[in-house]
Each structure stands twice: as structure tokens, then as C-alpha cells.
Amino acid sequence: MAQLSGKSVYLTGGASGIGKAVTETFINEGALVTVLDKSAAGLEELKQEFGDHVQCIEGDVTEYQDHVHAVGAAVEFAGKLDVLVANAGVFDGFAKFNQVTPEAMSDAYDFLFNINVKGYFNCAKASAEELKKTKGNMIFTVSGAGFYPDGGGVWYTASKHAQIGLMRQLAFELAPDIRVNAVAPGGTLTALHVIEPLKSFVNSVDQDTKAKSIKSRNPLRIAMASEDHVAAYLLLASDQSRAITGEVISSDGGLAVRGLS
Template sequence: MTRDERLTKNTILVLGGGSGIGLGAALAYHRAGAHVVVLERAPDIAEKLAGSSELEVYVGDATDPDTVSEVIDSIVDNRGRLDNLTCCVGVFDHYASLRNLNAQQFEQAAAEIWRVNVLSTLSAVRLAWPALNDARGSVTLTLSESAFRGSGGGVLYGTSKWALRGAVAHLAVDYAPNVRVNGVAPGGTAATGFSGLLALGQDELSVRDSVGREERIARSNLLGVVPTPEDLAAAYVYLADPQAGRVLTGVVINADGGCRV
């Protein structure tokens, strides 16, 4: 596919960019001219991606601060700059209800989803600050329709995404004026493999295995569409574009087809 020039000379790090929405964003960044670095936890996915694309791929856990710090340092050493950090790491609660959790399950599941969905994101953004500040770059967080309404997940997942919505607003203030901070809030999306919570024995569950999921997604939005990662990618490119998006900070693009709920 032909590359355009919007992100030429930009270097972008996508955490969790080996599959799903993260991969869609990474490939779109590359098509827009950026040098794209992906941090992916699964060795088999990382190997396949490295062999089938022009993306630079690291294997590692994006929730581990030391790993993220090493990748950022490597990018700055090799490329001289980091222009955008895109965070796409997350786990799902498969609509778990607090009514059905005992005290131990609740405490462990809440700690797990906070650590993965919120704390790791804030940690990565903190670590990337010096490089992003030098480049007058940007941050793009991945939220969810759950950050705006009581749908798209259970209480644990939804509140973690509400926290990230707050993070966009507060980081935009904290990182101004040199670094823009924005977010994309997808609705239900096809071809995603969200894993569940270890604390609830959901580690082998995937949203893509849910029977009738695409039909439910189409019914849930005003446009009657089943979004794909490729459909969402344009929002990520727009927010990362230092020219088209230069006055955008503290903004969340709701890429959910007009959620009905």
C-alpha cells in the first residue's frame, strides 16, 4: 500500500501493537510515513509481525517499567527522537459483576485491572516524558465506550477506562505546552483478542470467541457497523499528526459508530 507523508520523520512507539487495535494503529502510522516501533509480549506474534512487516518489533511486557524504559532508551539512541507514544495495552473483565465476586476475587481482580489498564499506561507516559518533551511530541491513549457510559464491559473494566479518560484530561494539563495528550475511545471492534483477568480465571477467554459478538456490535451503534482496527486507525494517525493535530490536546475521539446505550 502506498505510503503518504503526514508522519515522515516521526518515530512512534506502540505498546501492545502486535494485534488488534494496536496493530491497526501501528500499520497506519507506518503507511503515513512514520518509523514505528512495537512492543509486543507474545514471542510468536512478535516474530510473525517482524517477518511480515517493516515495523521494528521488540518482545517484552509493556506493563513492566524496566522493559518500557529500555525500549524508549533504545529508540532515542538509534533514532534520536520519540514523537508519539501510543498505549494499547489492556485486559477485559468479561462483564464480571461485583455481585458475584467474593472479597479475595474482588481485591485481586481490581488490582490486576488497575495495574494493567491504568498504572502501566501512566508509568509508560511518565517514562516517555523527556523524549516526548524534546521532540514536542504527543501521547495517544486507548480508552473505550466504557469510559463514557455503562456499557462495553463490567464495572472493573469500565472504571479503569474512566480513569484513563481522566488521565487524558489531567496529563494534557501536566504535559502542556510541549506535549499533546489525547485518546481514542473505540466501541466494540472486530478482530480483537482481548484477554481476561487471571484473578478470575479468564486468562484463556477472548472476546473474539463470543458467539454472536459482531451482530451485537452492529446493533449497538447508530451506523449499524462492525468496526475493524483499520477503521479506527485514522483517528490515531490524526491525533499523532503534528500538523493536522497541532491544536488538539485533552481530546478523546469516540470511534464507536454512535453508541446507542
């Protein structure tokens, strides 16, 4: 029996990486998914792969009206909205606070917080009314960087902590109508972008080096793929988790049990 049969999902950043893997799983489990992403090429591919099960909307998560448009389109597409997955995000490339200029620090803050934090505020606000009607739920993609240092630089780490704060406060305020939870992936082999204002302060890393570094940091020694995280999203989206709100499921190879060595 499909776990999301007849559910309507709105997901940001579904044209690539973790969001794309979640989109595929949710469609396979019977959902209709509306994806907002800024990558026209990525959306085109998604449409080719999933046809009538996906609705693709080109837009920018920093623009509130783009979410209003996407939520309206999701309701038109599927007759309702059951699940929001806030997922689109960008990275700081582990840029070192001490090494950037004050101008770059400020530009990077505006750029990254606008996408990673305001983007989540925006989609939560634009979806809340429709989710209330269905007693639906929100799922935020956070990160191990939402708990621990060195999952990124200060911008990314602070933004992921902020996302967890937003998730917990919303879980409090939106109960009993809407459940709000998060998935915290560990380092995952995706195309996650380093933002423009920090590019000149970081070294680009190839996928092989990234895989080795991720493996060496988590106890399970896994260089994670996007597909490794989808089970957590599926559980939180489905009615099986009707008693779970305000929680983060870590899907990170065991970062919390690294020990002292």
C-alpha cells in the same frame, strides 16, 4: 505526501488488534515504530510483516523499566521520539460485580488496573522527557467504556474512566510541550483477553455472537474492525492536529446518540 514521514513512534500492545492496525498505518505513513508487547509470537509476525520499519521489544507494560528500555531503543532506532501510543490492555469479560467472590474482586482489580492504568502511567512517564524534546504527543487507547456503563464490567469500566482522567490531567500538566489525547473505540472484533482471575465468572463468547451484540448496540450498526479506528490515531499523531489536546475522539458507531429506546 505521507503524514508521519520521519516520525518516531513508541506503541504498546502492537502485536495484535487495534495496536497492530495502528502500527501498520503509521508505517505506511512514513513512521518508524517501536512496539512493546508481551507476545513473542505476535512480535515475530509483526517483524516479518514490517521488517526494518518496526522494532519489536518483548516486555510487560506493568514494569516501568521495560518502558525505559523501549524508549531508549526507540531513540536509538530513529534518533528521537515524536509519538507515544499507550494501547496494551485487557478485559473483564463483563463479569458481574455481584457474582464474584471478594477474593476474585480484589485479584481482578490488581491484575486489570496494573495493566490498563499503571501500564499507561508507566509509558507516559518513561516517554515524557523525550517527547518534550520533539514537542511530540501522546495518544491513549481508551474505550466507550470510559464514558458509559455496560462496555464491560466494573473493573474495565473504572479503568477506562481512569485512563481518561490521566489523559486530561497530563494534557494540562504537559502543555505547552506535549499534546495528550485519546481515541475511544467501541466494541471491536479483536483478541482482547479476559483476565485470569475472572475467567471462571464469565462465559466465553464466539466472534459471531460478539459481532451481533456489537452491531445491535451502536446506531451505525457496525461490528467494528481494528482498521476502523486508525484514521483517528493518524489525525492525533500528525502535525495537522497541533491545536488539539485533552480530547477524546470517539470511534464507536455513535454510542453518544443511542437515544432513549
